[in-house]
Amino acid sequence: MAQEKKNTPKREDGSQPIALPGIRRFQFFSNLRDRALTKNLNRLAMLGIGASLALDVAKPIAHDLPQTIFCYECRACYATQDRCPAAIAYQAELNVAARVGDHTRFIKAGGMKCIRCGSCVSFCVVNLDLPRIFSVGQERVMEALEAGRIPRDRIEGFLREGLFGREFIDRVADWFDKSGGRTA
Numbered sequence: 001m002a003q004e005k006k007n008t009p010k011r012e013d014g015s016q017p018i019a020l021p022g023i024r025r026f027q028f029f030s031n032l033r034d035r036a037l038t039k040n041l042n043r044l045a046m047l048g049i050g051a052s053l054a055l056d057v058a059k060p061i062a063h064d065l066p067q068t069i070f071c072y073e074c075r076a077c078y079a080t081q082d083r084c085p086a087a088i089a090y091q092a093e094l095n096v097a098a099r100v101g102d103h104t105r106f107i108k109a110g111g112m113k114c115i116r117c118g119s120c121v122s123f124c125v126v127n128l129d130l131p132r133i134f135s136v137g138q139e140r141v142m143e144a145l146e147a148g149r150i151p152r153d154r155i156e157g158f159l160r161e162g163l164f165g166r167e168f169i170d171r172v173a174d175w176f177d178k179s180g181g182r183t184a
């Protein structure tokens, strides 16, 4: 085996066949020294893809919403339309906002008005437990608000637009009283 290896001629750039000019033209792609670089670039790309996929999975788990990983973002749930008593037009937006912990996006999409009735569930192609997902999203928003992580003037704007449902108004008002002039 060792003998065989010893007798294998070393391939040089110039010794490669020139019968097919097309192959010769792209020959540098297959040269050993270039292949090492390509291989490492491929590894780096795979590492990047793997890390971003891991983050996509880790974030929803960290937010206690592992189910949201299965959301296709297909938007079939938008068909709920007037069957949503809170007049929420984009349920998938709530799902994605809750998954990534984007409180502003969640509030703007009407998440704090959701009464978790479950009407939209029958439109979800993977039958996600949307009321639970939205409930966790709402609780995360309230935690962020009470911890002062959402700027006060932004909350005032959301209140003016009527983006907080009745069940959260008292809690938000309490926070306003307690926080006084504090801004985040």
Ligand code: SF4
Binding pocket: 080, 083, 084, 085, 086, 087, 088, 091, 113, 114, 115, 116, 117, 118, 119, 120, 121, 130, 131, 134
């Ligand atoms: S669970 Fe929320 S978003 Fe879904 S239909 Fe009911 S109120 Fe609308």
Ligand code: SF4
Binding pocket: 070, 071, 072, 073, 074, 075, 076, 077, 078, 091, 092, 095, 123, 124, 125, 126, 127, 128
């Ligand atoms: S129908 Fe279900 S899977 Fe599709 S976007 Fe809505 S929540 Fe996600």
